[in-house]
Each structure stands twice: as structure tokens, then as C-alpha cells.
Amino acid sequence: MTLDGATLDGARVLVTGAxxxxxxxxARxxxxxxxxxxxxxxxTGHLARTxxxxxxxxxxxxxxxxxxxxxxxxxxxxxEVARVVPRLEGVVLNAGVLGPMGPLANADVDAIGHAIDVDFTGQVRLLQRIAPLIADHAGVVLVTSGAAGRPGYGAYALGKAGLEALGLMLREEWAARAIRVVAINPGPVRTDMRAEAHPEEDPATVPPPAERVAPVLAVLAGEDPGPRVQASEWGLA
Ligand SMILES: NC(=O)c1ccc[n+]([C@@H]2O[C@H](COP(=O)([O-])OP(=O)(O)OC[C@H]3O[C@@H](n4cnc5c(N)ncnc54)[C@H](OP(=O)(O)O)[C@@H]3O)[C@@H](O)[C@H]2O)c1
Known part of the structure; x- marks a missing residue:
């Protein structure tokens, strides 16, 4: 089921939060x-290392x-994306922010709004704007989280639940164009966001993100594993 070694030679892929x-x-x-x-x-200065x-x-x-x-x-x-590439064979909507954690009723409403803008509304707008560039048979990955809809995770949980709903809708709406829309949950990975969400955790106990990219590569290379994938379970079946 895994396509870890798949070639994506020449495929044009947009990666947000790179x-x-x-x-x-x-991206690497x-x-x-x-x-x-x-x-x-x-x-773009933030992107120099990648x-x-x-x-x-x-x-x-x-x-x-x-x-x-x-x-x-x-x-x-x-x-700008349209200027640099006339077509996209792949899209990875990965960028996100945690926003205020804890019970929604206690959270600052402006902070909720900002997180929802980044984690959901902005993603819908971006997908709409780049839709004409997305090739038939393309792969579109929405990076989600096990926190989607989970109590205590605040705006982040709302935004990710919305993103997953968006994925289900686009999967049907773009089915005639054979565009594979898949929500992929990387699971816990050693990043700034993980450290922010779990400051008590020893980062050395969390896998590096490179160990969880296989399903993203596979979807972009042509596999359709269904609407939602847990990266930690990829290749275990
Ligand atoms: N880490 C985990 O354990 C984990 C678990 C489940 C799901 N996820 C999901 O995986 C994805 C990546 O998370 P990560 O852990 O790699 O987070 P991260 O290290 O905090 O990186 C977040 C990325 O999003 C970009 N970003 C932040 N605000 C943005 C904005 N307003 N507009 C555009 N880009 C923005 C950041 O770029 P700049 O700040 O440089 O602009 C950065 O590249 C997220 O969708 C997250 O929800 C992560």
C-alpha cells in the first residue's frame, strides 16, 4: 500500500506552511x-532554509x-502561484495555527476568529482561488489532526473539523475530474506546534515529521486511500 519510493518527477506541487x-x-x-x-x-524569508x-x-x-x-x-x-506554474498536479494544505486552547466558552473570541481564519476560512478561499490551476487526476491533501472536533482543543478543533468536512465535500464535487481529496492526520510529530500544545512532553519521545510523510507522497503519486488517513497507521495493514 505504501509508495515510499514513488517518483513525482516534474509534478508541480503547492505546499503551504513549508x-x-x-x-x-x-517539501523536502x-x-x-x-x-x-x-x-x-x-x-518568504522564513522559507529560505527549506x-x-x-x-x-x-x-x-x-x-x-x-x-x-x-x-x-x-x-x-x-x-502568484498562477504566475509561476500554469498547472498543479498536487496541493498540500498544511499550514495551521493552534490558537487558544481550552474550553471554547472561555476563549477570547478574536483569537478564535484568527485561528479559524488560518485553519479553515483561508484554506477554503485559497482552494477556490487555485481551483482553476488544479489538474484533473491531481492529489489534494488537507492536513488535519486527531484534535478535529475534540473538546478542550478550542478553535483548532473547530477549524480542523471544518477542514475535514471541506475534504468530504470536495471529494464528491470534484469526483468527475478524478481529483483525490484526502485528509491526512500526521499524528504527533516533533514540531513547534506540538511543543506549544504539549509543553510537558519530552520532544525526543515524538517522531520527527519526516517519518510521517509517506501517505502524502502516495496520494500525490496517484493512490486514493479514501477520505481520511492516519499517517501513524500507514503501511501497517
Ligand atoms: N505537530 C503535530 O504533532 C501535529 C499533529 C497533528 C496535526 N498537525 C498539523 O500539521 C500541520 C503542520 O503543523 P506543524 O506541527 O508542522 O506546525 P508548525 O511547526 O507550527 O508549522 C506551521 C506552519 O504553518 C505556517 N503558518 C502559520 N501561520 C500561518 C498563516 N497565517 N498563513 C500561512 N501560513 C502560516 C508556518 O509558517 P510561518 O510561521 O513561517 O509563516 C509554518 O510553516 C498543521 O496543519 C497541524 O495542524 C500537526
């Missing part, structure tokens, strides 16, 4: 497999500034 963490690991793995990666973060690592693999690489909390930035980023 400056660090899981998105950076996905794509570069190793020959993809042309379009990397985004709020500031871009260098992708370039070291010989990958073609473009950098695009994107702040998912800003509709203007999303529109400008989509236009």
Missing part, C-alpha cells in the same frame, strides 16, 4: 522525488508569501 515542521518535511521529500515545489509561508534544502536535491522551487488570515494575501498568493 517553512518548518511537517510542511518542510513534506517531494524535492527528493523530483517534484517542482511551490513553497509558502507568511514571509528552499535551500529543496534546491540541494536539484528540485525546481518557487517561494510565495501567503498569510491565510488575510483575504488580500490569499488572493495575491493565488495569483
Amino acid at each position: 517553512s518548518r515542521g511537517y510542511g518542510a518535511a513534506v 521529500a517531494l524535492a527528493v522525488r523530483g517534484a517542482h515545489v511551490v513553497l509558502t509561508a507568511t514571509d 528552499a535551500r534544502q529543496c534546491a540541494d536535491e536539484g528540485a525546481q522551487c518557487d517561494l510565495v508569501t501567503l498569510d491565510l488570515a488575510s483575504p488580500e494575501s490569499v488572493d495575491a498568493a493565488a495569483a
Whole structure:
């Protein structure tokens, strides 16, 4: 079931949140497999390290500034993506923020709004704007979390639940174009976000993100494992 060694030679893939963490690991793995990666973060300066690592693999690489909390930035980023690549064979919507944790009733409503903008509303807007670029038979990965809809996880839980619903809807709405829309939960991985959510945890006990990218590569390489995948269970069946 795994396609760990799959080639993605020449596939044009947009990766959001590529400056660090899981998105950076996905971008590097794509570069190793020959993809042309379009990397985004709020500031292209943040992307310099990932871009260098992708370039070291010989990958073609473009950098695009994107702040998912800003509709203007999303529109400008989509236009810039269209300028650098006429078509996308893959999209990995990975960027996200944790936002305020704890019971929703106690959370600051503006902070909830910001997290929802990044984790949900901005993602819908970005997908709408880049939809004309997405090729038939493309793979679209929505990076979700086991916290989707989970009490105590605040705006993050709401945003991820919305993202998963979006994935189910687009899977049907784009079925005629054979676009594989798959929500992938990386599970706990050693990143800034994980450390923010679980400050009590020893990061050494959490797997590095590169160990959880296989299902993303497989979906982009042509597999359709269904609407939702747990990366920690990938390849175990
Ligand atoms: N780490 C885990 O254990 C875990 C578990 C389950 C799911 N996930 C999911 O995996 C994905 C990546 O998480 P991570 O752990 O790698 O987090 P991370 O290390 O905090 O990285 C988050 C990425 O999102 C980008 N980002 C943040 N705010 C943004 C905004 N307003 N607009 C555009 N980009 C923005 C960041 O880039 P800049 O700040 O440089 O702009 C960064 O590249 C997230 O969707 C997360 O929910 C993570």
C-alpha cells in the first residue's frame, strides 16, 4: 500500500506552511522525488532554509508569501502561484495555527476568529482561488489532526473539523475530474506546534515529521486511500 519510493518527477506541487515542521518535511521529500515545489509561508524569508534544502536535491522551487488570515494575501498568493506554474498536479494544505486552547466558552473570541481564519476560512478561499490551476487526476491533501472536533482543543478543533468536512465535500464535487481529496492526520510529530500544545512532553519521545510523510507522497503519486488517513497507521495493514 505504501509508495515510499514513488517518483513525482516534474509534478508541480503547492505546499503551504513549508517553512518548518511537517510542511518542510513534506517539501523536502517531494524535492527528493523530483517534484517542482511551490513553497509558502507568511514571509518568504522564513522559507529560505527549506528552499535551500529543496534546491540541494536539484528540485525546481518557487517561494510565495501567503498569510491565510488575510483575504488580500490569499488572493495575491493565488495569483502568484498562477504566475509561476500554469498547472498543479498536487496541493498540500498544511499550514495551521493552534490558537487558544481550552474550553471554547472561555476563549477570547478574536483569537478564535484568527485561528479559524488560518485553519479553515483561508484554506477554503485559497482552494477556490487555485481551483482553476488544479489538474484533473491531481492529489489534494488537507492536513488535519486527531484534535478535529475534540473538546478542550478550542478553535483548532473547530477549524480542523471544518477542514475535514471541506475534504468530504470536495471529494464528491470534484469526483468527475478524478481529483483525490484526502485528509491526512500526521499524528504527533516533533514540531513547534506540538511543543506549544504539549509543553510537558519530552520532544525526543515524538517522531520527527519526516517519518510521517509517506501517505502524502502516495496520494500525490496517484493512490486514493479514501477520505481520511492516519499517517501513524500507514503501511501497517
Ligand atoms: N505537530 C503535530 O504533532 C501535529 C499533529 C497533528 C496535526 N498537525 C498539523 O500539521 C500541520 C503542520 O503543523 P506543524 O506541527 O508542522 O506546525 P508548525 O511547526 O507550527 O508549522 C506551521 C506552519 O504553518 C505556517 N503558518 C502559520 N501561520 C500561518 C498563516 N497565517 N498563513 C500561512 N501560513 C502560516 C508556518 O509558517 P510561518 O510561521 O513561517 O509563516 C509554518 O510553516 C498543521 O496543519 C497541524 O495542524 C500537526
